[in-house]
Amino acid sequence: MTSVHSSAPNSSHPRHNASSSSAPTRHPVTIISTTYASTNTTLNPVAATIVDFINHLLDQIPLPRWAVYTIFAAGALLILLCCLCICIKCCCRGKKKKRQQKKDEKINLKGVNGKTTAALVQPDVGDVDYGTTKKPRGKLLYSLEYNATASELMVGIKQANSLKAMDLGGSSDPYVKVYIIPDKNKTCETKVFRNTLSPAFNEQFSFQISKASLLKSTAVMQVFDFNRFSKHNIIGELRVQLGNVDWNHVIEEWQDLAEPAKFEEENLGEICFSLRYVPTAGKLTVVILEAKNLKSMDVGGASDPYVKVQLTLDKRKWKKRKTSIKKKTLNPYYNESFTFDVSFEQIQRVNLVISVWDYDTMTRNDAMGKIFLGCDAAGNQLRHWADMLSNPRRPVAQWHSLLSAQQVNSTLVLKKKLPLPTKLPF
Numbered sequence: 001m002t003s004v005h006s007s008a009p010n011s012s013h014p015r016h017n018a019s020s021s022s023a024p025t026r027h028p029v030t031i032i033s034t035t036y037a038s039t040n041t042t043l044n045p046v047a048a049t050i051v052d053f054i055n056h057l058l059d060q061i062p063l064p065r066w067a068v069y070t071i072f073a074a075g076a077l078l079i080l081l082c083c084l085c086i087c088i089k090c091c092c093r094g095k096k097k098k099r100q101q102k103k104d105e106k107i108n109l110k111g112v113n114g115k116t117t118a119a120l121v122q123p124d125v126g127d128v129d130y131g132t133t134k135k136p137r138g139k140l141l142y143s144l145e146y147n148a149t150a151s152e153l154m155v156g157i158k159q160a161n162s163l164k165a166m167d168l169g170g171s172s173d174p175y176v177k178v179y180i181i182p183d184k185n186k187t188c189e190t191k192v193f194r195n196t197l198s199p200a201f202n203e204q205f206s207f208q209i210s211k212a213s214l215l216k217s218t219a220v221m222q223v224f225d226f227n228r229f230s231k232h233n234i235i236g237e238l239r240v241q242l243g244n245v246d247w248n249h250v251i252e253e254w255q256d257l258a259e260p261a262k263f264e265e266e267n268l269g270e271i272c273f274s275l276r277y278v279p280t281a282g283k284l285t286v287v288i289l290e291a292k293n294l295k296s297m298d299v300g301g302a303s304d305p306y307v308k309v310q311l312t313l314d315k316r317k318w319k320k321r322k323t324s325i326k327k328k329t330l331n332p333y334y335n336e337s338f339t340f341d342v343s344f345e346q347i348q349r350v351n352l353v354i355s356v357w358d359y360d361t362m363t364r365n366d367a368m369g370k371i372f373l374g375c376d377a378a379g380n381q382l383r384h385w386a387d388m389l390s391n392p393r394r395p396v397a398q399w400h401s402l403l404s405a406q407q408v409n410s411t412l413v414l415k416k417k418l419p420l421p422t423k424l425p426f
Helices: 002-040 045-060 065-109 379-390 405-411
Strands: 139-147 152-161 174-181 187-189 200-208 218-225 233-241 251-256 270-278 283-292 305-313 316-322 333-341 350-358 366-374 396-401
Touching: 139 218, 139 233, 152 174, 152 218, 152 251, 174 200, 270 350, 270 366, 270 379, 283 305, 283 350, 305 333, 350 405, 366 379, 366 405, 379 396
Parallel strands: none
Antiparallel strands: 139 152, 139 251, 152 200, 174 187, 174 218, 218 233, 270 283, 270 396, 283 333, 305 316, 305 350, 350 366
């Protein structure tokens, strides 16, 4: 038994030696693992921290990792497309501007022969109307006679000649409308003549007007083309300043018809107000003092006027106030003050709009007259505004003649909507 036990280990010894000799072949694996670990320890700790933080954030999103990557890729693509669209738009705008400049250069240089520049400075008399859009509108024969004893003005419409054709057939259906401004209390019309450019009216109209008013009035004769089912088109008009007429004899003469005025010179009354601006405090004070000779809007021959005071900034409605209502008067007295906060930087971009309205209880309020002041104004309105700016902290009062709302609105074109903030494309 003992010999068998001792021989067993002897018989197995070669195997043990073989296994012992194969053991060193495992050491390279152990060495590689150790080298890998030591390599990880050499990474930048900041970068490793960022990577771990990003992985942690991605793990918090309740979506598969591929879905998260897809969303990020789509967002990056959308941003890239938006940038590309902006670049294309800027390039197109630049090209369009260059084309417009070239077009303007062609227009400005048209007709210049390159030999002399005298025509650009002082054209010949025969070339003054070259290229203008003025077209002959015809002639009108009229007469004027004034009877001082009866305070009566007689306006005769005799005939017209070579009128402008307004119909498709090359003819017109003319008639004449006659009135006196600024009062315009009465409007007269002649008969309508069919299909003719040289009608013979031979009609006379009378107007009751004093000698004092006559010298400040204007006779208006407007020739219209009659249309049964649409608006009558004006062919042309004559305006005769009655203060320049010699009334010692009857006036009868031909005159060329002129282009009609855009707005009627109607007497809408006057308004007086004062302006005061304090640059250091940024305060604009408007004092509505009084108005006179306002237009009658009610059946009883009076009105219920009140005044709106409005500020516009960069051609947009900004701030507004209004006075009290004065009942049944055409000469209201207010003496009401309004103060607005307007910085020195804004005062150059502000316009002041003063409008007079007739208050109605049951119906819509009616505009009686309007006026605006500011750097965009002209005439007495601009002068009043300039006087205010040149005399800071000092009230400057002045009377102004009211204009029609249509005329003021067409001059001071306001923008209706405020600009929306720019939205991001993503």
